[in-house]
Amino acid sequence: MTQEVRLSVNGVHRSISCDPDAPLLDVLRHELGLAGPRFGCGIGLCGACFVLMDGQPKSSCDMPVWAADGKDLTTVEGLGDPGAGTLHEVQQAFLDEQAAQCGYCTSGMIISAVALLLANPSPGEEEIRKALDGNLCRCGAHGRIVNAVLRAARATASRITADTAGTPR
Amino acid sequence: MSEPGLPSSLAANPVLGNWLEFAEDGVVTIRSGKVEYGQGVWTALAQVAAEELDVCFERVRVSPVSTGSSPDEGVTSGSRSIEDSGGALRQACAQARTVLLAAAAAKLGTDAAALTVRDGALESGDGPTGHTYWSLYEPGMLDHPAGAPVAVKPADRWSVAGRSAPRIDLPDKVTGRPRFIHDIALPGMLHGRVVRPPGPAATLDALIEAEMPAGVVATVRDGSFLGVIAESERVAVTAARRLARAARWTERDSLPDEDDVAGFLLSAPSQDQPVAERSDADAAGQVTQSLTAQYTRPFLAHASMAPSCAIGRWDGANISVWTHSQGVFVLGRAIAAGLGLDPAQVTVTHAEGAGAYGHNASDDVALDAVLLARAVPGRPVRVLWSREDELSWGPLGSAMVDRLSAGLGEDGRIRSWQQDVWSGGFIGRPGGGGEPRLLALTHVEGGKPMSPAPDGVPSNAMGSTRNAVPGYDIPDLQVTRHRLLDMPLRTSSLRSLGAFLNVFAIESFMDELAAAAGADPVEFRLTHLTDPRARAVIEEVADMAGWAARPAAEGVGYGVGFARYKGVSGYCAAVAEVEAETSIRLRRLWLAVDVGRVINPDGVINQVEGGAVQSASWALRERVRFDRRKITSTTWETYPILRFTEVPDVAVRIVRAPEAAETGAGEVAQGPVAGAIGNAVADAVGVRVRDLPMTTEQITRAIEQS
Numbered sequence: 102m103t104q105e106v107r108l109s110v111n112g113v114h115r116s117i118s119c120d121p122d123a124p125l126l127d128v129l130r131h132e133l134g135l136a137g138p139r140f141g142c143g144i145g146l147c148g149a150c151f152v153l154m155d156g157q158p159k160s161s162c163d164m165p166v167w168a169a170d171g172k173d174l175t176t177v178e179g180l181g182d183p184g185a186g187t188l189h190e191v192q193q194a195f196l197d198e199q200a201a202q203c204g205y206c207t208s209g210m211i212i213s214a215v216a217l218l219l220a221n222p223s224p225g226e227e228e229i230r231k232a233l234d235g236n237l238c239r240c241g242a243h244g245r246i247v248n249a250v251l252r253a254a255r256a257t258a259s260r261i262t263a264d265t266a267g268t269p270r
Numbered sequence: 271m272s273e274p275g276l277p278s279s280l281a282a283n284p285v286l287g288n289w290l291e292f293a294e295d296g297v298v299t300i301r302s303g304k305v306e307y308g309q310g311v312w313t314a315l316a317q318v319a320a321e322e323l324d325v326c327f328e329r330v331r332v333s334p335v336s337t338g339s340s341p342d343e344g345v346t347s348g349s350r351s352i353e354d355s356g357g358a359l360r361q362a363c364a365q366a367r368t369v370l371l372a373a374a375a376a377k378l379g380t381d382a383a384a385l386t387v388r389d390g391a392l393e394s395g396d397g398p399t400g401h402t403y404w405s406l407y408e409p410g411m412l413d414h415p416a417g418a419p420v421a422v423k424p425a426d427r428w429s430v431a432g433r434s435a436p437r438i439d440l441p442d443k444v445t446g447r448p449r450f451i452h453d454i455a456l457p458g459m460l461h462g463r464v465v466r467p468p469g470p471a472a473t474l475d476a477l478i479e480a481e482m483p484a485g486v487v488a489t490v491r492d493g494s495f496l497g498v499i500a501e502s503e504r505v506a507v508t509a510a511r512r513l514a515r516a517a518r519w520t521e522r523d524s525l526p527d528e529d530d531v532a533g534f535l536l537s538a539p540s541q542d543q544p545v546a547e548r549s550d551a552d553a554a555g556q557v558t559q560s561l562t563a564q565y566t567r568p569f570l571a572h573a574s575m576a577p578s579c580a581i582g583r584w585d586g587a588n589i590s591v592w593t594h595s596q597g598v599f600v601l602g603r604a605i606a607a608g609l610g611l612d613p614a615q616v617t618v619t620h621a622e623g624a625g626a627y628g629h630n631a632s633d634d635v636a637l638d639a640v641l642l643a644r645a646v647p648g649r650p651v652r653v654l655w656s657r658e659d660e661l662s663w664g665p666l667g668s669a670m671v672d673r674l675s676a677g678l679g680e681d682g683r684i685r686s687w688q689q690d691v692w693s694g695g696f697i698g699r700p701g702g703g704g705e706p707r708l709l710a711l712t713h714v715e716g717g718k719p720m721s722p723a724p725d726g727v728p729s730n731a732m733g734s735t736r737n738a739v740p741g742y743d744i745p746d747l748q749v750t751r752h753r754l755l756d757m758p759l760r761t762s763s764l765r766s767l768g769a770f771l772n773v774f775a776i777e778s779f780m781d782e783l784a785a786a787a788g789a790d791p792v793e794f795r796l797t798h799l800t801d802p803r804a805r806a807v808i809e810e811v812a813d814m815a816g817w818a819a820r821p822a823a824e825g826v827g828y829g830v831g832f833a834r835y836k837g838v839s840g841y842c843a844a845v846a847e848v849e850a851e852t853s854i855r856l857r858r859l860w861l862a863v864d865v866g867r868v869i870n871p872d873g874v875i876n877q878v879e880g881g882a883v884q885s886a887s888w889a890l891r892e893r894v895r896f897d898r899r900k901i902t903s904t905t906w907e908t909y910p911i912l913r914f915t916e917v918p919d920v921a922v923r924i925v926r927a928p929e930a931a932e933t934g935a936g937e938v939a940q941g942p943v944a945g946a947i948g949n950a951v952a953d954a955v956g957v958r959v960r961d962l963p964m965t966t967e968q969i970t971r972a973i974e975q976s
Contacts, residue, residue: 127504136453137446141575142657146906149575177446192444199872202880203308203625204443205575230914239575240308240625241883243917
């Protein structure tokens with residue numbers, strides 16, 4: 102049953118010996134010790150387990166690990182510059198807006214928001230709501246989360262402007 | 271004996287050192303019996319401690335709640351944490367400060383009254399004294415009971431409390447650092463899964479031979495309790511599936527018709543008790559116009575984002591449990607009672623779970639973990655429920671029927687009001703009614719079915735009749751509770767208990783009465799309210815929503831709702847704006863709240879926003895589905911909750927009442943929001959929808975019946 106699977110997670114290439122049919126979430130949490138992707142439903146209906154796969158938000162609870170072989174994966178732990186202790190703009194915006202209650206859905210929300218901003222750096226509120234529609238929140242923090250994504254989009258835009266103008270970051 | 275006049279939680283747990291210590295340099299460690307589950311209570315308690323001690327907010331750490339070290343404050347529920355724990359902690363901090371200042375005064379040969387504190391450093395009129403809380407603190411210094419109450423800092427001198435503080439738990443949550451119980455990995459930990467029966471009345475007949483995958487450590491069968499323990503979570507899940515296929519159950523019809531829950535509630539045996547009564551024959555005699563209406567709600571699920579999880583371990587005769595229960599002390603006692611142990615043998619430690627909105631499955635999974643761990647002494651066993659089990663085996667908020675009738679006088683004022691409430695119990699937590707009330711105890715060999723959940727003393731504050739007494743000035747009034755004596759689905763507390771339906775019913779009926787009286791809904795409410803704080807939130811929300819100038823557009827409706835939670839707690843008024851096309855779209859909610867003195871304004875706003883969205887989700891979408899044998903709404907597709915594209919814009923304003931005692935904020939919105947939405951739907955559609963949830967199907971039915 103056990104096979105070698107090559108995973109690139111948060112910029113690190115690894116070869117992991119595991120059951121290739123195991124859910125990716127299981128491998129991320131138990132083999133790689135990543136707590137950010139969370140189990141919510143097991144059938145891809147809530148978004149708590151979302152990871153970025155080649156820039157797209159994907160549920161990891163119902164994806165066999167073989168399907169991630171050779172793909173570029175990012176979890177919430179890999180956003181920003183963890184080594185330097187720098188947060189991604191979306192993470193910072195979630196703090197600035199206090200955009201959570203229990204926070205169990207937060208990592209999946211952040212992953213969806215990062216994917217949205219990669220595809221569309223200046224989304225409107227409706228686009229944000231649509232992009233986050235696959236992420237459930239039971240505490241009712243939706244409004245704050247939308248505001249956080251809007252804030253992150255503004256922060257991204259001003260950084261890009263500054264970069265283009267040659268201003269040091 | 272504790273000193274008279276102390277806050278009740280401190281009187282019950284008088285030793286100051288149980289509440290705070292200064293053992294780590296530069297850090298104040300506080301302990302509370304109240305647990306964090308996303309409501310932000312730890313942040314607010316840290317603010318209270320920082321304020322009273324005059325230390326920076328960042329210096330305060332909150333210690334995890336454990337039966338081994340924390341004050342026993344019962345259950346974290348009923349929006350009482352700020353009142354109970356905040357009040358106790360404030361007094362404990364004030365007394366600890368007195369102790370430390372006295373120690374400094376003795377060393378300095380000065381009067382303690384001459385000393386002040388700046389971020390934990392003691393100063394006299396001459397400047398720094400060189401002493402700090404930490405240099406003065408000696409272990410054991412606070413290990414004595416609280417003395418007579420000392421003066422606490424008045425709110426007008428607050429600089430940390432009363433201002434918005436960032437939540438102390440969020441940095442971990444945006445970066446994915448382990449924080450939840452689900453993330454705990456103890457050395458040698460095994461993974462367990464429980465295979466539940468197919469329905470509440472099913473029993474296990476036989477288990478045919480099943481091949482278990484490699485990595486299974488043990489299977490456990492005890493009566494109808496069936497579980498498996500494995501080296502890894504993946505193997506545990508696979509093994510549980512195989513075990514489920516190998517199990518042979520006897521299933522029985524035990525549930526009512528899901529399409530006639532009201533009929534079931536009204537016809538089942540019930541105990542009838544008065545909740546409130548004030549007779550005024552003169553007023554009743556002045557009635558010239560009477561109305562009657564019936565309102566219902568379905569069973570509701572907690573539907574927390576995370577399935578419940580726990581870790582259990584047996585070390586000889588002693589049990590350790592890690593849990594996200596809202597009541598670690600009551601859980602410890604219930605586990606001990608259920609297993610015939612001394613409570614001292616059970617240590618229960620809290621770790622954060624996902625949002626909790628009442629009595630969910632957290633306690634049940636803790637016993638599951640303990641029962642499985644018994645098979646592997648010395649090794650911790652982590653059990654995680656499936657989403658399906660979470661939605662079908664967790665306690666539910668009871669379905670309810672409210673029947674109201676009222677009479678108006680010639681002047682259009684309410685003279686009399688009768689309200690009858692039919693419901694299952696809402697107080698089914700562990701220990702309730704003297705029973706452990708843990709699910710697995712009903713499945714183990716010789717286990718007994720759980721009795722229907724208690725509902726507390728019939729009153730406006732408790733159980734199904736919470737907020738069943740309208741807060742309006744009504745001279746002649748009778749409220750009666752009909753508590754069901756038999757309840758085939760397990761019910762217990764869910765955010766705001768009966769207040770969700772009771773306030774929906776009262777506020778819907780107020781609009782029906784206003785229409786009969788030819789009055790504007792806001793004016794009609796104000797006519798029946800003399801309490802200035804009640805009037806203030808209604809006037810504030812009407813102002814926020816532009817009520818007086820609300821547009822009259824085809825298919826768009828506005829509605830108002832109001833309640834004072836439990837009749838004695840926080841005030842909340844809401845206005846809803848809905849649009850009715852093929853379905854109801856809730857566009858906006860405005861809320862004004864008065865929760866007395868506020869510790870963390872942004873925390874209050876966050877709680878009220880969240881309560882409003884959850885209430886909207888209940889009111890518009892949610893309904894536990896079942897057939898005669900089992901719950902069938904076991905996924906997010908069959909138990910839908912409001913999503914981003916459906917959630918309204920929510921605006922919240924706090925009406926300041928700095929002189930009034932703090933109240934909770936987490937539940938104030940549930941009833942008023944439901945009432946406001948119901949009234950807005952009636953305004954938009956022209957038909958009153960009295961059965962929740964207000965889905966297209968129910969609205970169509972209401973139109974057909976009108």
